[in-house]
Amino acid sequence: MPENMHLKERPLLIEGAWEVCNQVGGIYTVIKSKILNVLSTVGDENYCLIGPYVSDNVSAIFESIDDQGDDLVSKTVRSLRAKGYEVFYGRWLVSGRPRVILFNPFNEAWKLGDIKKSYWESHNIPSFDGDDLYDQTLMLSSQITDFFQELDNINQGKQNIIAHMHEWMAGLPIPEIRRRNLNIKAVFTTHATLLGRYLAMNDPEFYNHLEKGVYNWEKEATHFNILPQVAIERAAAHGAHTFTTVSRLTAVECKYLLGRDTDAIVPNGININRFEALHESQNLHQTYKQKIHEFVMGHFFQSYSFDLNNTLYFFTSGRYEYKNKGFDLTLEALARLNHKLKVNNINKTVVTFFITKKDYDSINPIELESRAVLGEIRKICDAMEKSVGERLFYVASKGDVYETPSIEDLIPESLRLQLRRTVQSWKSSRLPFITTHNLKDDSKDDILNFARQSGLLNYESDRVKLVYHPDFVSSMNPLFGIDYDEFVRGCHLGVFPSYYEPWGYTPMECVARGIPAVTSDLAGFGDFVINDLKRTKVEGIEVIHRKHSDYSHSAEELANYMYDFVTTDRRDRISQRNTVEQSSIHFDWNELYKYYVEAYNITLER
Numbered sequence: 166m167p168e169n170m171h172l173k174e175r176p177l178l179i180e181g182a183w184e185v186c187n188q189v190g191g192i193y194t195v196i197k198s199k200i201l202n203v204l205s206t207v208g209d210e211n212y213c214l215i216g217p218y219v220s221d222n223v224s225a226i227f228e229s230i231d232d233q234g235d236d237l238v239s240k241t242v243r244s245l246r247a248k249g250y251e252v253f254y255g256r257w258l259v260s261g262r263p264r265v266i267l268f269n270p271f272n273e274a275w276k277l278g279d280i281k282k283s284y285w286e287s288h289n290i291p292s293f294d295g296d297d298l299y300d301q302t303l304m305l306s307s308q309i310t311d312f313f314q315e316l317d318n319i320n321q322g323k324q325n326i327i328a329h330m331h332e333w334m335a336g337l338p339i340p341e342i343r344r345r346n347l348n349i350k351a352v353f354t355t356h357a358t359l360l361g362r363y364l365a366m367n368d369p370e371f372y373n374h375l376e377k378g379v380y381n382w383e384k385e386a387t388h389f390n391i392l393p394q395v396a397i398e399r400a401a402a403h404g405a406h407t408f409t410t411v412s413r414l415t416a417v418e419c420k421y422l423l424g425r426d427t428d429a430i431v432p433n434g435i436n437i438n439r440f441e442a443l444h445e446s447q448n449l450h451q452t453y454k455q456k457i458h459e460f461v462m463g464h465f466f467q468s469y470s471f472d473l474n475n476t477l478y479f480f481t482s483g484r485y486e487y488k489n490k491g492f493d494l495t496l497e498a499l500a501r502l503n504h505k506l507k508v509n510n511i512n513k514t515v516v517t518f519f520i521t522k523k524d525y526d527s528i529n530p531i532e533l534e535s536r537a538v539l540g541e542i543r544k545i546c547d548a549m550e551k552s553v554g555e556r557l558f559y560v561a562s563k564g565d566v567y568e569t570p571s572i573e574d575l576i577p578e579s580l581r582l583q584l585r586r587t588v589q590s591w592k593s594s595r596l597p598f599i600t601t602h603n604l605k606d607d608s609k610d611d612i613l614n615f616a617r618q619s620g621l622l623n624y625e626s627d628r629v630k631l632v633y634h635p636d637f638v639s640s641m642n643p644l645f646g647i648d649y650d651e652f653v654r655g656c657h658l659g660v661f662p663s664y665y666e667p668w669g670y671t672p673m674e675c676v677a678r679g680i681p682a683v684t685s686d687l688a689g690f691g692d693f694v695i696n697d698l699k700r701t702k703v704e705g706i707e708v709i710h711r712k713h714s715d716y717s718h719s720a721e722e723l724a725n726y727m728y729d730f731v732t733t734d735r736r737d738r739i740s741q742r743n744t745v746e747q748s749s750i751h752f753d754w755n756e757l758y759k760y761y762v763e764a765y766n767i768t769l770e771r
């Protein structure tokens with residue numbers, strides 16, 4: 166094991182998060198993807214995750230184990246069960262199969278009032294009623310705290326124990342560990358600050374004001390009605406022996422909004438499964454691009470067609486935070502790109518996908534019908550292909566090889582008529598839709614409103630087209646029929662110029678799949694590329710300047726980058742994809758887990 170992955174002692178590491186066995190967002194990726202590195206550092210017997218038993222598919226990813234072992238965790242589980250607690254103790258069925266303990270938050274619903282009262286009296290954490298997530302985190306924390314209490318009683322100081330809790334939803338046991346004076350060292354990692362996220366969404370001068378220290382946290386938290394959660398975040402940050410966050414950018418928020426400097430930065434890594442041969446990755450790009458072509462034919466060709474061989478696929482994705490995730494800047498840059506491509510007569514089409522999650526009633530039925538008719542057209546073409554093959558073979562076997570058979574000889578009239586009728590009934594004069602689904606609040610949607618105001622409405626003359634898919638892409642989804650990973654591989658460029666982004670997994674995921682990506686210097690990942698890798702440019706990763714640049718300049722920088730990308734030829738794109746994939750090695754947990762080890766070593770010394 167490399168020296169920087171070496172722990173001073175082998176503690177029992179208990180790692181807790183709301184997203185253990187419960188996929189919500191990026192924290193799930195952090196926890197799950199680094200498991201193999203944790204196990205090789207502390208050993209399976211010294212590691213256990215802890216989280217909620219809430220996910221709909223928890224039974225599919227959790228396998229019970231017995232509690233008869235002689236180790237500290239099993240003994241604690243036995244003891245809690247004897248006291249009447251319901252403890253789900255087992256293995257999380259992901260790579261590494263780590264041990265995991267889950268509690269059903271609702272088991273403590275009967276004493277929610279008391280839990281709230283005690284956090285108020287002991288830690289000055291106020292409460293509100295009617296917020297389900299908040300209530301569940303409180304009820305979960307109460308059980309996790311009891312687990313730590315029991316663990317400490319049984320351990321009696323024999324082994325070092327580290328409780329590593331992520332984000333405010335799992336942060337609440339920390340102040341209690343300290344108040345009860347348990348012999349457990351607490352690490353708290355925040356993956357954003359709640360107040361930072363709200364302020365960034367609402368104050369255009371957020372970064373300027375932040376560093377000037379103008380915000381009064383209590384006043385702002387009250388204003389956004391998030392005082393209880395912020396109070397938990399602060400209590401966890403202040404109570405932890407070691408306080409960490411995912412990027413230097415978020416560390417600034419920690420200092421000014423949570424009132425404590427971080428002790429270490431723990432950047433997010435990813436598992437890089439590298440292919441033996443470069444062409445495997447290129448082949449996958451080709452295969453999945455074909456799937457996206459099929460979607461594009463169904464979506465656009467009913468109205469008009471364009472040359473798919475000269476079409477590039479851009480995409481952005483993430484939680485629907487229009488400004489924070491840089492959807493606004495991406496749209497502005499696309500509008501400018503559209504203009505540039507038109508005035509310079511560049512005969513390329515850019516289809517840009519917005520993949521996010523927004524409330525909708527259903528997939529647009531016209532979209533589904535179009536896909537179905539396209540399927541019919543394909544079936545007729547397949548039948549024609551078969552007919553051509555058979556009839557050609559017949560003609561050739563007769564020895565008439567020098568006569569070119571006519572189309573009438575090769576394809577029966579019935580098939581030709583069927584094709585003509587189907588295509589004619591399919592064609593439509595409407596503009597291709599922007600969104601694939603019927604949104605609940607169509608008239609207030611920011612993406613749609615930008616399209617309406619800028620006139621970027623998928624006109625035939627537009628070089629840039631928009632497709633807004635307000636749901637995650639998955640193989641179960643009838644429009645694409647592929648998983649998100651595969652979708653990423655089939656695209657040409659990922660665009661993520663965030664305004665508020667503590668880290669940002671999306672560009673990293675692109676790069677790991679050999680697809681170039683754009684990030685910004687206000688995303689932790691972009692900041693890491695510039696400041697930690699000391700590179701102004703890593704092949705295939707473009708960092709757009711937003712920190713010291715106004716909106717219009719950033720949009721222009723992005724539009725110019727896109728323009729250069731579009732006008733690059735295919736051979737250069739192929740070779741860029743190869744180098745991009747190689748540069749992803751910098752972001753592998755094998756490189757980045759050392760920062761966690763460093764944080765644990767600091768903790769063990771405290």
Ligand code: G6P
Nearest residue numbers: 447448450451454657735738739
């Ligand atoms: C991969 C495939 C090639 C294909 C190319 C298209 O490299 O192996 O067969 O020509 O992708 O690249 P493009 O950037 O135009 O999608």
Ligand code: 1S3
Nearest residue numbers: 190191192356666667668669670
């Ligand atoms: C947070 O999730 P988000 O999308 O709300 O945590 C992620 C994992 O650390 C991070 O990548 C992201 O930037 C944060 O914002």
